[in-house]
Amino acid sequence: MYFLRHQRWWIFFAAIFICTIAWAAIAPIHVDSREALFEIPKGTWARRMAGNKVEILPSKIRLTLGARDILLLRNLDDVPQVFGPILIMPGQSFSLPFELASSYQFACTAHASGQMTIVVDPMPMPGWSRLRWRFQMIYAIFTPIFA
Numbered sequence: 001m002y003f004l005r006h007q008r009w010w011i012f013f014a015a016i017f018i019c020t021i022a023w024a025a026i027a028p029i030h031v032d033s034r035e036a037l038f039e040i041p042k043g044t045w046a047r048r049m050a051g052n053k054v055e056i057l058p059s060k061i062r063l064t065l066g067a068r069d070i071l072l073l074r075n076l077d078d079v080p081q082v083f084g085p086i087l088i089m090p091g092q093s094f095s096l097p098f099e100l101a102s103s104y105q106f107a108c109t110a111h112a113s114g115q116m117t118i119v120v121d122p123m124p125m126p127g128w129s130r131l132r133w134r135f136q137m138i139y140a141i142f143t144p145i146f147a
Contacts, residue, residue: 021131035072035095036063040088040110045079048112057111063098064133066123071096075110082109083116 038057047054063069072095075081075088084106088094098104101122108116124133 034066035070036061037072037074039074040077040081042076042078044077044110053112055112057108057116059111059113059115060117060119063118063120064123065098065101065120069098069120071098071118073110077110082107084108 038061040056044054044056061071063071072093073081073083073088074093075090078090080090081088083094086094098118098120101120104118104120106116106118107114124130
């Protein structure tokens with residue numbers, strides 16, 4: 001009798017777990033903000049001119065159509081920064097929307113290598129790809145917290 005009572009609880013929790021995974025794989029993705037913000041901090045140019053290796057922006061930024069498909073760069077530094085053909089003055093922001101899933105290369109003076117790659121992924125289809133995408137988003141959110 002004791003075993004049957006505990007077995008029911010395990011079956012109940014397993015069913016809830018399976019339903020949660022199925023929901024995550026099928027449910028539509030709703031995102032409030034479509035902007036991915038990257039800031040160039042004040043003093044970046046001065047630290048770089050002093051010989052410090054300053055890594056303020058990643059060499060590759062991944063965006064997803066329909067979720068995070070607008071790149072927003074904000075220049076908080078004292079000098080203008082170049083991103084592709086755009087000159088971003090101190091205190092200004094630059095917004096770049098993406099409408100096609102592809103890989104884009106940009107010249108970037110705020111990046112140590114002078115180049116930046118923007119990879120725009122399509123919105124994941126329902127099923128395993130959407131489930132994998134959701135787990136990657138959760139991992140990206142919690143990695144800096146536990147690092």
